[in-house]
Amino acid sequence: MVKAKDFGLLYKFNYPPYQVISYSDNSFVVCGGGGAAKTGVPNKIELYEISEINDQNNLTEPILNINLSFDTADKAIMSMRKHFNYLLTAEGNDLCEYIICDKNNTDEIVDEDHEESVVKQRGQIPDKTVDNQECVQMKLHRKISPCFSNIDCEITVVRYLDKAGHLIVVGSNTGVVRVFQRYSDEMPMNLVLQKEFREISESNAPIVELDVSPNLDEIVTICGRPDGKYARVWSISRGMKVTELALTNPKGKKLQIMSCSYKFRHCRYSRSSIARPSFLLYTTHQPITVQKKMSSFMSVWGPLDPSIGTDYQLIDLISLGSNKGSFLSSGSKLVPTALNTSSCGLLAAIGSGEGQVDVYRLHEQTYKLARVYSLSSAHSFFVTDLTFLPTNRSFKGGHQFELLSVGVDNMLRYHRLPHQPTYLRLEKFYKLLPLMLVIFFCDRVLVLLSLFQ
Numbered sequence: 174m175v176k177a178k179d180f181g182l183l184y185k186f187n188y189p190p191y192q193v194i195s196y197s198d199n200s201f202v203v204c205g206g207g208g209a210a211k212t213g214v215p216n217k218i219e220l221y222e223i224s225e226i227n228d229q230n231n232l233t234e235p236i237l238n239i240n241l242s243f244d245t246a247d248k249a250i251m252s253m254r255k256h257f258n259y260l261l262t263a264e265g266n267d268l269c270e271y272i273i274c275d276k277n278n279t280d281e282i283v284d285e286d287h288e289e290s291v292v293k294q295r296g297q298i299p300d301k302t303v304d305n306q307e308c309v310q311m312k313l314h315r316k317i318s319p320c321f322s323n324i325d326c327e328i329t330v331v332r333y334l335d336k337a338g339h340l341i342v343v344g345s346n347t348g349v350v351r352v353f354q355r356y357s358d359e360m361p362m363n364l365v366l367q368k369e370f371r372e373i374s375e376s377n378a379p380i381v382e383l384d385v386s387p388n389l390d391e392i393v394t395i396c397g398r399p400d401g402k403y404a405r406v407w408s409i410s411r412g413m414k415v416t417e418l419a420l421t422n423p424k425g426k427k428l429q430i431m432s433c434s435y436k437f438r439h440c441r442y443s444r445s446s447i448a449r450p451s452f453l454l455y456t457t458h459q460p461i462t463v464q465k466k467m468s469s470f471m472s473v474w475g476p477l478d479p480s481i482g483t484d485y486q487l488i489d490l491i492s493l494g495s496n497k498g499s500f501l502s503s504g505s506k507l508v509p510t511a512l513n514t515s516s517c518g519l520l521a522a523i524g525s526g527e528g529q530v531d532v533y534r535l536h537e538q539t540y541k542l543a544r545v546y547s548l549s550s551a552h553s554f555f556v557t558d559l560t561f562l563p564t565n566r567s568f569k570g571g572h573q574f575e576l577l578s579v580g581v582d583n584m585l586r587y588h589r590l591p592h593q594p595t596y597l598r599l600e601k602f603y604k605l606l607p608l609m610l611v612i613f614f615c616d617r618v619l620v621l622l623s624l625f626q
Contacts, residue, residue, distance in 0.1 A: 191204060192250065203221065205557075206245065216249045263327075268353075270315040272312055326349075344380030349380075382437075384440050401437055406485070418437075443514035443515070446518055493506075494507060519535045524551075526554075552578065
């Protein structure tokens with residue numbers, strides 16, 4: 174594992190950020206806020222652009238340019254997803270879709286209540302952030318209010334279901350998952366309910382996580398307590414549950430203690446750059462009851478039949494361990510609070526409740542997870558979200574990956590891992606070189622001695 178270098182604080186928000194999403198090669202979107210409480214903490218969606226400068230040591234240092242700040246009134250966005258220049262958000266029981274367009278574009282449909290929400294004034298910005306003249310704007314494009322008929326129901330997770338963005342999947346705190354048909358921009362305010370799934374739970378456990386398979390026909394859901402011991406996979410076309418995932422070891426035998434004591438917490442599908450399987454499913458597992466001796470885990474799953482993806486097998490399971498702790502403390506077991514995967518499918522980033530950020534890599538030949546990056550003091554408190562920047566940007570800068578993390582300490586951190594130089598890859602060979610030379614000379618001496626006999 175390469176020792177992580179802290180590139181410092183990129184930005185400090187004036188509100189707690191809950192989601193960060195890569196928007197383009199050089200920009201990302203952040204959302205969050207203080208909610209309906211009148212504490213003076215704003216609720217916002219903001220668009221930032223990343224640029225780079227060379228410092229005094231001729232090292233590349235990222236800086237931020239703020240391009241857009243949008244006020245979401247009294248609703249803090251807890252879940253958000255992107256599709257081209259559209260942003261799908263969960264705002265209580267309201268399902269909203271915004272569009273980011275050029276400031277001179279006035280052809281898009283705008284809700285009159287949100288027309289005044291484009292904010293031009295911003296708070297104090299650190300030295301590493303540049304305030305550009307706003308050239309883009311955000312407008313409300315679609316809205317369903319309420320999304321669920323139950324008054325106490327709230328949206329917990331939102332996702333786009335297909336590449337074209339025609340389908341939207343929504344999870345709620347009552348265990349109900351709905352799929353909506355999203356029509357063309359000619360009818361922007363129409364979203365038609367197509368499917369509805371309900372988790373098998375008498376207690377109506379909330380949907381805490383949901384993700385869409387790359388084959389675009391399956392979704393995986395994770396419920397909260399007391400029904401979080403399984404991750405359920407649903408078929409969109411058939412409208413039914415197809416399988417349940419339970420925590421098992423790589424050999425296929427059920428771990429009775431773990432399955433009873435652990436729950437699923439996060440799930441992320443990712444396309445795989447290896448030949449088989451064609452896509453992967455990463456999940457995290459937390460102890461149901463907090464105990465000092467029990468560690469959290471991360472697992473990676475693969476479909477037995479990549480074309481169908483109905484049955485899954487556990488590829489690898491790794492303990493997340495504990496943080497380093499201070500001089501007087503031994504550290505505590507890491508509890509995962511955020512999970513994200515890279516576009517290549519081989520990298521998985523974990524954010525913990527202790528503020529630590531780790532990145533794991535799945536080996537292409539052995540199919541084993543190994544930690545390649547770790548920063549124990551990334552945030553002073555728990556990490557709320559992470560996102561990988563596009564791979565082509567990372568490769569241009571000579572890095573294996575570039576990662577952004579946000580936490581409830583209102584901070585944005587930048588992480589990157591440079592490519593390992595060739596001489597470091599051959600380090601083991603260099604250590605064995607003297608021994609190989611001794612063996613070579615001994616062999617030559619034996620050959621000469623045999624000639625004189």
